[in-house]
Amino acid sequence: MSQPSSGQIIVYIQDKARLADLISQMKDEREEFIKYQDYLEIHASLSETEKKQIFEYQNRVKIIFMTASASRGLSFPKTKHILVDIPRFEIEKNLMEVIQVIYRGRGNYEQDGVKKTLDDQEKELIFYLSEQAIYDPNNLNSSIEDSAEKRKLSLRESVLSLFNILLILKVSIMTRIFGYGKIGNDKFILIPIGGKSVFTAGYTFSSKMSSLIKQLKKEHYKDRYNERLKEIYSQLEKLLKSAEFTLQGDNSYSEEDKKSSYLKLQELLKREFIKILNTNFADLLDFAPVETGYISGSLLIVPVAHRIVKETYKMRIDQKQMNGQNKNLLNQLNEIYKDLNNPPNLRFAIYEAMELVQNLQEQPFKTQRLEQNSQCNDQYYLFPLFTFLSGEFINEYFSRGEEEPEDQRFRDILENYIRSIYPVGNVLPIGHKYKDFPFLVFRSYSLNEIRSKLFTDKYFLTSNDLNVLNLILYQDN
Secondary structure (H helix, E strand, C coil): CCCHHHCEEEEEECCHHHHHHHHHHHHHHCCCCCECCCEEEECCCCCHHHHHHHHHHCCCCCEEEECHHHHCCCCCCCEEEEEEECCCCCHHHHHHHHHHHHCCCCCEEEECCEEEECCCCCCEEEEECCCCCCCCCCCCCCCHHHHHHHHHHHHHHHHHHHHHHHHHHHHHHHHHHHCCEEECCEEECCCCCCCCCCCCCCCCHHHHHHHHHHHHHHHHHHCCCCHHHHHHHHHHHHHCCCEEEEEEECCCCCHHHHCECHHHHHHHHHHHHHHHHHHCHHHHHHCCCECCCEEECCEEEEECCCEEEEEEEEECCCHHHHCCCCCCHHHHHHHHHHCCCCCHHHHHHHHHHHHHHHHHHCCCCCCEEEEEEECCCCEEEEEEHHHCCCHHHHHHHHHCCCCCCCCCCHHHHHHHHHHCCCCCEEEECCCCCCCCCCCEEEECCCHHHHHHHCCCCCCCCCCCCCCHHHHHHCCCC
């Protein structure tokens, strides 16, 4: 970094949280590391002011930190080094973005009135990959020799996984440059297809508030010294934490309405299932057919396109926020709304929260009740499968009302789990404390399509993990 002739450095990290951690670490280790002087930070949540500053300083700074969603359409012709962190999630989709990053460091720039380019010079491209090997070194049921063998096997699998990704990456890049890539003596054309999830129209008020809280958390993660952001999203979570979800049938009638609900089945299984297993398996045939559900890992996912989801919220403004000595929630929201340095999507989302708080402050000593109904073709609910057999223990756990660590909340674990399997959005509830059992209500336009592709012969390599062995074996005899 200290050598002017070394050129610019592009650092590509798809995970915005990791990007923020890296920038924070650089600031701690260097005496001076100033935004717009030493580095640029490019991501999707940029304000209009920040976007203008990027174009102004893009040829002056030394390091450009970027994510895929914000780097499109930008070039940094002074770049000589490109450092790429290969994401471990959705590798098929992210490969396209990784290949695109290589082309960010080209073009012309003007210096002392003369147009110059570095495209004819050698450039450095470095990829960073990580993999974990999991084994149990203290397994009492295995001998020392067996444990050592399992350890070796786990390490081999992890190394093989790294080689898989490297080979796929190499073939994809060579396909982009030469039209094909080679694995051994065979030529392959490998074109990763990027994609973004889409949702049908119709955002409910609660989903907008959930999205706003998520945006505020992201902004706070980037600016961790901004306590105002943390205070606002904490108050909004507290305001909307008391919610009740009810599934109702619509006016139409379908075959699904004849089937048993998994929610009702929970109570029945608690009482009868173990008893039947201990007496006569044939009695299981007496259970009525159940509604359509999908098992994904340890989750049961149930579509509710034919049901109305009723949400009931009980809200009351914290009296401390009405104290004139402190800035109340409405004023804090207003400050963010008027601050042009905040991203436009955040400022737009803030407006409806301001209306909600304003209405609540008109009657501060009363608990307000908000009800809303929604019915969407791409809506689902989920809960863990172990809820069926461990319902009493789960109920006891939540009834204690213990405060969960912020990074280990049951609700957040469920959301991260489902996001690792399908593209989802509008995830509810907003609060993280459950009464009886953990669940999520969410929307996913692509879930049904993704599942149908698993059972068709029209697609090749549709698994979540690409395997080079499949490419090698897939050739004409």
